[in-house]
Structure formats: C-alpha cells, structure tokens
Amino acid sequence: MITEAVRRAAGRLAAEGGLPAFVHDLDALRAHAAGIRDALGAAGAPEIFYAAKANPDARILAALAPFVDGIEVASGGELAHVRNVLPDARLAFGGPGKTDEELDLAVREAERVHVESPYELSRLAALGQDVDVLLRVNLAGDREGVALAMSGPFGMDPESIDACLDVLGGAPRVRLRGIHAHLASGLDADAMLRQSAEILGWARPWLGRAGCTDPEINLGGGMAVDYADPAARFDWAAYGRGVAAMARPGERLRIEPGRAVTVYCGWYVTQVLDVKKAHGRWYAVLRGGTHQIRTPVTKDHDQPFTVIPHDGSGPSMGAGRVTLVGQLCTPKDVFARDVPVARLAVGDVVAFAMAGAYAWNISHHDFLMHPKPGFHYLDGAKTL
Numbered sequence: 229m230i231t232e233a234v235r236r237a238a239g240r241l242a243a244e245g246g247l248p249a250f251v252h253d254l255d256a257l258r259a260h261a262a263g264i265r266d267a268l269g270a271a272g273a274p275e276i277f278y279a280a281k282a283n284p285d286a287r288i289l290a291a292l293a294p295f296v297d298g299i300e301v302a303s304g305g306e307l308a309h310v311r312n313v314l315p316d317a318r319l320a321f322g323g324p325g326k327t328d329e330e331l332d333l334a335v336r337e338a339e340r341v342h343v344e345s346p347y348e349l350s351r352l353a354a355l356g357q358d359v360d361v362l363l364r365v366n367l368a369g370d371r372e373g374v375a376l377a378m379s380g381p382f383g384m385d386p387e388s389i390d391a392c393l394d395v396l397g398g399a400p401r402v403r404l405r406g407i408h409a410h411l412a413s414g415l416d417a418d419a420m421l422r423q424s425a426e427i428l429g430w431a432r433p434w435l436g437r438a439g440c441t442d443p444e445i446n447l448g449g450g451m452a453v454d455y456a457d458p459a460a461r462f463d464w465a466a467y468g469r470g471v472a473a474m475a476r477p478g479e480r481l482r483i484e485p486g487r488a489v490t491v492y493c494g495w496y497v498t499q500v501l502d503v504k505k506a507h508g509r510w511y512a513v514l515r516g517g518t519h520q521i522r523t524p525v526t527k528d529h530d531q532p533f534t535v536i537p538h539d540g541s542g543p544s545m546g547a548g549r550v551t552l553v554g555q556l557c558t559p560k561d562v563f564a565r566d567v568p569v570a571r572l573a574v575g576d577v578v579a580f581a582m583a584g585a586y587a588w589n590i591s592h593h594d595f596l597m598h599p600k601p602g603f604h605y606l607d608g609a610k611t612l
C-alpha cells in the first residue's frame with residue numbers, strides 16, 4: 229500500500245523532526261496517469277480534463293499535465309492558479325455561482341465554459357465576446373449507492389434547458405458546442421457506463437434539435453475510489469472499452485475525473501504523541517489533525533494507514549483496536565475509529581494513504597494555530 233520511496237521519506241522526516249508532512253509520490257502519479265491514458269485507448273477515446281479542485285497543488289498539476297488533455301477549473305482562483313502553473317493548458321471553466329469577473333476571465337482564458345443556468349448564459353452573452361459553451365444538464369434519475377449525488381442547484385433540468393435556446397438565438401457570439409453532465413461521485417465502471425449511456429441518450433437528440441453539429445459531450449467525473457480498499461482501482465480499461473463502443477463519429481467525448489486521478493499519490497505522514505486508554509478504549513494522539521486532512525471527517529470514514537515503528541520512549545499498546553485522533557480540541561478530530569493495529573507506541577510514524585485528493589486543500593488549516601505540515605515531492609532522482 230505504501231510505496232518504498234514514501235516509506236523511506238517518512239523515516240527520514242521522522243528522524244529530522246519534519247512531521248507532520250504531506251509526501252507526494254510524483255513517480256507513482258505519473259505511472260497511474262499513464263495507466264489511465266493507456267486504458268482509455270487511442271482512437272475514439274474520451275479526452276481527459278483533470279478536475280483541479282481535487283488537488284490543485286502546482287507540482288501535481290505539472291506532473292500530470294503530459295497525461296491529460298486539459299484541466300477543469302471551478303473558480304476564478306483556480307483558473308488564475310492553473311494558468312500560472314500551466315500557461316498552455318486547455319481549460320474548461322465550470323461551477324455554480326460564477327461572478328461577472330469570473331465569466332470575463334473564463335471568456336478570455338478557457339476554451340469551454342460550462343453554463344449552469346439560462347440567466348448565467350444571458351450574463352455571458354452580455355459580455356459580447358466570442359465564447360464556446362457546454363450547457364450543464366442535471367438528469368434526474370436513480371443515483372442510489374453513489375458517494376455523492378449532485379442533486380440541488382447544479383446545472384439545469386432537462387425540462388428547463390430549452391430556455392437557453394432563446395438566449396442563444398439572440399447571442400451570435402455565444403456558440404453552443406455541446407452538453408456537460410457531472411451527476412454523481414463514487415461510481416464503479418459499470419455504473420459509470422450506465423450513466424454515460426444515459427447522458428448520451430439524452431444529449432444526442434437534444435443537441436440534434438438544437439442544430440449543434442460536431443457536438444461535444446462531457447460525461448463528468450466521479451470515478452469511484454474505495455477508501456476501505458486502498459489497493460482497488462477504478463476499472464479504467466472496462467470504462468474505456470464501454471465508452472469506445474458508445475462513441476459515434478463526428479462527436480467528441482470528454483471526462484473530467486479528479487479524485488480517482490490524484491488520490492493515490494499523496495500520504496499524510498505523522499507521528500504518535502501519546503497512547504492512552506479512556507473509558508475502556510485505546511486512543512493514539514497524533515501530531516497534526518483533521519484541520520490538515522479533513523477527508524475522514526467529510527467522508528465519515530477511517531483513513532487507511534500504515535504504521536512504521538520508530539524509536540521512541542513512552543506508552544504503547546499491543547495488538548488491539550485504537551482510535552487515531554489529532555491535536556484539535558474537538559471529539560470530531562478523528563482520523564480512524566477503533567481500527568486494528570498490531571502494536572502502537574509513542575514515536576511511531578503513521579502514514580495515512582489516499583491523501584492526494586480532497587485532503588489539505590479542503591481543510592481548515594488555521595483552526596488552533598498549529599504549525600503547518602511540510603510538503604515533499606518524490607520525483608525520480610530529485611527524491612527527498
């Protein structure tokens with residue numbers, strides 16, 4: 229589960245007093261991204277736009293860039309950041325609640341704008357600039373079993389999206405290029421294929437009626453990641469085969485995964501400060517906390533981890549179950565609850581896996597004013 233390079237780096241950081249730290253294995257990221265690319269195949273393969281919100285770390289974006297076709301950004305801040313890191317990247321700009329300033333930036337810097345409502349489309353048209361848009365549709369339907377259904381204010385109902393045609397009729401510089409749909413997160417390849425078929429089944433006739441030739445259809449992200457099984461991977465090959473079978477000449481398909489691309493390349497590495505029993509349960513208090521890796525709190529899961537024994541003096545526990553907590557003064561600061569360990573002692577290093585997406589960048593860093601973690605990147609010969 230933990231790469232050898234990360235294990236070595238963790239040992240070194242512990243010896244130097246450099247924990248907690250995020251350690252990113254860029255070599256592993258490149259290998260994973262190349263695997264996705266290969267699995268999706270060549271001819272007729274969907275384009276991949278990486279969803280920057282999963283992890284916009286500059287080093288990660290730069291490592292990923294050769295393996296993706298573009299980047300999807302969801303705010304003016306992300307757009308400015310990605311443009312700065314990757315001056316030549318193809319960008320798509322999406323997301324709810326775009327301000328006028330963001331629309332203006334999107335028109336200038338993004339090759340596609342994903343439109344969330346007829347009103348947003350009219351505000352875009354009012355800028356009077358050339359812009360290529362995809363209209364975001366939110367298809368109702370059964371999303372049972374998904375990690376996160378994008379119900380609510382995202383995109384437009386299929387019944388109300390026709391209102392966009394009236395706006396487009398009076399906006400010659402706004403070009404309708406296709407449909408965008410991101411309906412759910414946490415779908416395995418079969419479920420993702422069923423959803424992709426549903427999107428295509430709705431989008432093709434609608435775009436035909438709208439007179440959109442050479443349509444583009446963005447099938448969204450949300451490819452499953454299993455925190456309970458860190459070795460499991462989304463079946464990109466099956467998804468690629470299925471999408472290739474659905475693709476039609478003359479149309480361009482695109483996906484915009486985030487989590488499933490970068491989650492495996494990051495570790496949050498920290499160290500045990502105290503081991504104690506409270507009300508009959510074992511607790512280990514670790515440096516840092518969920519203000520640095522909020523993932524286990526938002527997902528309400530146990531963050532997978534590896535214990536690396538390290539010399540220390542202080543209390544320990546033998547084989548048993550333990551709750552791993554951080555340094556925050558709140559009972560919610562839990563990395564993993566009642567999880568089995570063979571042994572755990574003060575000074576041991578705990579490397580939390582699957583910390584490469586929706587980890588540091590979604591966390592409330594300043595709560596309690598603890599020191600910030602270090603950031604390290606394992607990168608071939610330049611490795612730590």
Ligand SMILES: *Cc1c(COP(=O)(O)O)cnc(C)c1O
Nearest residue numbers: 279410413449450451485486487
């Ligand atoms: C968050 C998001 C994605 C990426 O989702 P993942 O679950 O990280 O793959 C893609 N598209 C849109 C519109 C999003 O909001």
